[in-house]
Amino acid sequence: MAAESAGDLIRVVALLGAAVVAVPLFKRIGLGSVLGYLAAGLVIGPYGLQIIGDPHAIIHLAEFGVVMFLFVIGLEMKPSHLWGLRRQIFGLGSMQVIISAILMTIVGTQFGVSWEVAFVSSSGFVLTSTAIVMQVLGERKELSTKRGQKIVSILLFEDLLIVPLLAVVTFLSPFEKTEASMPWWQSAGIAMLALAALVFIGRFILNPVFRILANAKAREVMTAAALFVVLGAALLMEEAGLSMAMGAFVAGVMLSESAFRHQLEADIEPFRGLLLGLFFLGVGMALDLKVVAENWQLILLGVIVLMFTKGICIYVVARLAKSTHKTALERALLMAQGGEFAFVLFAAALSKGVIDETVNANMTAIVVLSMVLTPLILVIYEKYGAKEVAEEIEPDEIDEQHPILIIGMGRFGQIVNDLLRLSGYATTVVDLNPNMIKGFNEYGIKSYFGDASRREFLIAAGLEQAEMLVVAIDNKAQASDIVHFAREVNPNIKIIARAYDRFHTFDLYEAGVNEAVRETFDSAVRTGRVALENLGMEPEVAKEIAEYYFHADRHEVKLMSQVYDPQAQFFKNPALRDIARECDQKMAAEIQEILVRAKEKEQEES
Incomplete structure (x- = not known):
């Protein structure tokens, strides 16, 4: 027991030490904190020093960092403001996702796989990494800008997509469908009921409860309540078939007009930052160097082709939405990678027999590599590409009018x-x-x-x-x-x-x-x-x-x-x-x- 506890302690110290050393170093040389976390995870992971052997367990735990990040973003968006973004969420988001998925599926079939495998692989890559994009926008202080809010709107739409995509994976499964399987309309109904319940609780119950807790003057209870709200909303959405991040975001929006908004944000922030850093460490550990070494040509080609195809789609959609060349290019470079929800989709597809172990390993490596490369591409662009002659900047869209x-x-x-x-x-x-x-x-x-x-x-x-x-x-x-x-x-x-x-x-x-x-x-x-x-x-x-x-x-x-x-x-x-x-x-x-x-x-x- 003592030896096992010591081993756990070694792993915790390794995680913290790797972050403490790598992140300041990478930020000092201008490569950013995300790349620092990824590099640190690669060094201490199973394909580096082998201090930690199960990166997926780390990623699963650290996904709560993404959940808390979405809660904090929700606190900054009042319902009226979110309603004002509806066209960007469902219009811009759907256009980008649909065009990207179709083109990447066509590209995927050129690798000699069936259209089903190509569709699942492409759909996983369409789901952009919320963690990486949000972290970069946060570091640049762009979350509240017009450009940042458009990107957040697209990410929200992609989070909603995980439910229908999982349903499509079940439909594509070659295994026999049992009578016990739930029809899609019933799953959608349960999801909508859970969402309605969360909105009701957030609008009519949470504020009075927080007022009672505040009167108790116990700071630790307020912190516990903040965590309870975030994790409870995430659990409710996950049980209903939606993403945990979506539940946390909705809870944040419902509390955005609360008098306790700033207190909640302050209570959640330390956990959010720590868990999000842990997530990036886990992604770095999950890069299977053996798979990369054995299939390096296929994986490297897959990363280049999928990122390029997705980036072109994002750029074209942004231009169609009347963004400037510079804005469209920066959005394409920021969002051209796959995301953390791809791992969920690939795992479901593997269990349903839609893809095999080899495809799962290769696609996981491609997604992880794309996540690793994104911060590096942004650094290179900011150093060399962003120095081009400035063009006329488009005026902001006024989404709030005051007296x-x-x-x-x-x-x-x-x-x-x-x-x-x-x-x-x-x-x-x-x-x-x-x-x-x-x-x-x-x-x-x-x-x-x-x-x-x-x-x-x-x-x-x-x-x-x-x-x-x-x-x-x-x-x-x-x-x-x-x-x-x-x-x-x-x-x-x-x-x-x-x-x-x-x-x-x-x-x-x-x-x-x-x-x-x-x-x-x-x-x-x-x-x-x-x-x-x-x-x-x-x-x-x-x-x-x-x-x-x-x-x-x-x-x-x-x-x-x-x-x-x-x-x-x-x-x-x-x-x-x-x-x-x-x-x-x-x-x-x-x-x-x-x-x-x-x-x-x-x-x-x-």
Whole structure:
């Protein structure tokens, strides 16, 4: 017993040690964490140092890492947002899967196997590795971007496919069908009932339960409850014939609007990261070097042909869906590998007699090799291929509209958005800088890339229904045009705009703005106040003068906007000149009165 325990401990230490050494090393040399885990698994596995002899047991356990990853992704997707992705899930996902499966089946028959074997092998390869793709997207901080969400949508559709594919394997089986076997419609009905039950529990039961547990103030119980929800949902879906990952994702979506969302994510994260790393270690161990050595020509050719065929299909579908060349190419390189569900499908096909041991071993090696090669291909592409001339980036698709629309997230718009967001208001944020948008999405502030000078883009962003528009861009002409268009299509909207200077303020009022805020006015007034204090004036007096000047000058600008003529120069417009002189005299008199009052007060106190 002691020797067996020591052996188990050695294996655990080997797993942890391999990850601790390999992952930082591979990340340091720019190859990424996934490739580090795969290499570490290969070294300590049965075809390396033979410290661990059963990689499939490791993979089976570590699949819970993928399950937890899907739960965390679900927490980030509200039901309304997921509904907005329905066309991508069932449209883009089905198109990619169907085209890829047909072409790869045709290619598979060219290797001299029957169409049944080619179909099963191709179907397994169609199911992309959720673990690898999610890990790469997570490391790149792209899960919340438009491109990342399209990829997640396709992965969700592929997860749903495991049920009908397993049914097809049973149908193709040469073994006699027993009367006890369940008809496909009954299996589908059970799966739908289980899904409906999970949705009901998530919507009406989980929140009250978590509220009770939170009131108990036992942190470990909340962690146990989080794990119970994830694993319970996974078990329910697996028993119903669906994938565990799908169950966890649905549970996450149902809790995405819960007040305990962030607590759940924090509780699950350590387990998710550890188990996902363990999964990649298991995949590295599962690469049977003997099979590869014996059939290396066939396996290498299979990897190249299947990855190339799948990649071409993904690229074509992405282009048909109006993605740019760069976006389509990157999606093809990221998703061209087989996935972990292929192992499930191949095992079922082997047990049903659809494929034999040799095909199972070769296809498993091909899938594992494709998973191993994907991170390496991405590294090579990022180093050499991504440096090509940048092309025009397509605007984001607005999938959420809010009452407040903010145009521009530079140094000015950021502050406005922060004040509104932190005060509890939902905003739709638009900017023309893709790096800025990517950064804010990584930070957790939902933002969209697009040109607000395009009227159709403003309409898509919800301008017609919005209650307020904040124009915070630094392009004077575009700002005035946006204000003018907004006032046309939504007469009741409140419009606040950033003005470059006094004359731009006049233009904005003419265009229909409610409030125009000069971009340097507030800071200039504050600078003047600080200057007065440094000249010896009491801070309270300087503050009173600055506040008076702030309101008086804004009133002056509003008066001037009523008589402003853009065709006449400032000093040749008598009405503007008269208003300026009159207001200057009033302000001087009022400020002198403030100084006199302050001096009298000082004398009284002394």
